[in-house]
Amino acid sequence: MPYIAIKAFPKDEAIKRRVAERIKQVFLEEWGCSAQAISISMKEVAPDDWDKQVRHGEIEQDRDYMLILDGEAKPLQK
Numbered sequence: 001m002p003y004i005a006i007k008a009f010p011k012d013e014a015i016k017r018r019v020a021e022r023i024k025q026v027f028l029e030e031w032g033c034s035a036q037a038i039s040i041s042m043k044e045v046a047p048d049d050w051d052k053q054v055r056h057g058e059i060e061q062d063r064d065y066m067l068i069l070d071g072e073a074k075p076l077q078k
Contacts, residue, residue, distance in 0.1 A: 002027060003039045007054050010044040 004023060011019075020040045027038050045053055059066070067074055 001033065001037050002031065004041070006040065006042045007045050007058070008042065009047055009050070016042050 004027075006019075006023075020042065023040060024035065024038050027033060028035060059069070063069070
């Protein structure tokens with residue numbers, strides 16, 4: 001706990017590693033968990049496949065769980 005799964009357009013390995021390290025740092029600071037508890041995966045999706053695989057295949061199905069959608073934060077529920 002936590003497991004963070006990222007889907008993104010292809011990037012070079014150095015960028016992916018830097019991003020994963022920054023995300024890990026945020027969870028260490030904000031979530032209060034140990035480094036050993038954090039798992040991060042990053043799957044590359046080609047731009048031509050994005051809508052079918054990710055937008056329609058995952059994002060639309062998980063709209064109720066989205067905290068940020070298309071760059072906009074979802075309002076806090078009361």
